[in-house]
Amino acid sequence: MLSVCLLGIPVGLGALLGHEMSAKEASDVITRDTARSWEDALDQQHRDMEQARRDAEEKLAALTLRMAELQARLLRLDALGERLTTIAKLDRGEFDFSQTPAVGGPEGVVLGEAYEPPDFLQTIDQLTEQISDRQQQLETLEALLAKRKIQRDVFIAGRPVKKGWMSSRYGRRTDPFKGHIAWHNGVDFAGKMGSDVIAVAAGVVTWSGERSGYGEMVEVNHGNGFTTRYAHNSENKVKVGDVIKKGQVVALMGSSGRSTGPHVHFEVFKHGRAVDPSRYIHRTLR
Numbered sequence: 001m002l003s004v005c006l007l008g009i010p011v012g013l014g015a016l017l018g019h020e021m022s023a024k025e026a027s028d029v030i031t032r033d034t035a036r037s038w039e040d041a042l043d044q045q046h047r048d049m050e051q052a053r054r055d056a057e058e059k060l061a062a063l064t065l066r067m068a069e070l071q072a073r074l075l076r077l078d079a080l081g082e083r084l085t086t087i088a089k090l091d092r093g094e095f096d097f098s099q100t101p102a103v104g105g106p107e108g109v110v111l112g113e114a115y116e117p118p119d120f121l122q123t124i125d126q127l128t129e130q131i132s133d134r135q136q137q138l139e140t141l142e143a144l145l146a147k148r149k150i151q152r153d154v155f156i157a158g159r160p161v162k163k164g165w166m167s168s169r170y171g172r173r174t175d176p177f178k179g180h181i182a183w184h185n186g187v188d189f190a191g192k193m194g195s196d197v198i199a200v201a202a203g204v205v206t207w208s209g210e211r212s213g214y215g216e217m218v219e220v221n222h223g224n225g226f227t228t229r230y231a232h233n234s235e236n237k238v239k240v241g242d243v244i245k246k247g248q249v250v251a252l253m254g255s256s257g258r259s260t261g262p263h264v265h266f267e268v269f270k271h272g273r274a275v276d277p278s279r280y281i282h283r284t285l286r
């Protein structure tokens with residue numbers, strides 16, 4: 001009954017409007033349905049494409065961010081390298097941090113425009129390569145500076161006191177006790193009793209205690225055949241075997257041993273032979 005009714009209506013209408021109209025009506029119905037389903041499918045496709053485009057944009061934005069990050073890191077490394085090169089007064093040719101990186105900025109990638117994976121990835125690869133390159137340069141630079149720092153630390157220079165004045169030079173002089181001409185094996189710095197006596201370079205303490213004529217004495221080995229002595233102390237502040245820094249307080253000034261008043265008798269030995277300490281007191285490292 002239902003099918004007869006359903007079929008009957010178009011048939012009836014067809015019969016009413018004529019055979020030609022009926023066929024057209026029928027085909028219109030089919031076309032409308034088909035068109036609707038196609039439209040739906042197209043809509044879905046459009047939505048999928050839109051989603052895919054959004055996903056791609058998000059990925060691109062993430063990559064752009066990553067690239068900007070890499071470039072920022074590179075800039076920081078460049079700045080650091082440049083600063084270190086200047087501090088170390090190195091030849092620019094050796095560590096050329098000022099060299100312009102051969103890449104474009106992330107500003108060049110505009111979201112929504114054609115996505116060009118090869119260029120983009122190539123830029124990231126280039127940046128990564130440059131960063132590891134800079135890292136290597138900086139590591140070499142660091143090693144170089146560390147070596148120079150060690151050289152500077154064991155380099156004998158400066159006075160063995162912070163405050164005081166040179167009261168006796170190295171060489172021939174009138175002996176302060178007996179009045180005859182005698183050889184002075186070091187230089188004397190007079191100052192306040194108990195004031196700081198400091199090491200003129202880094203090294204290892206090889207003597208700390210009383211020694212004939214020297215009173216309380218500290219001896220430091222600096223390597224490379226150099227040794228220094230600090231004598232007539234009121235108190236020694238280091239013991240044998242101590243590793244000391246340049247400028248470290250090794251004793252307090254006194255007048256122990258063969259001394260007429262508070263001072264430090266300072267000696268410098270090069271390969272076991274006493275040399276004029278004033279040469280080392282006044283020199284500077286480059």
Ligand SMILES: [Zn+2]
Nearest residue numbers: 186187188265
């Ligand atoms: Zn002396």
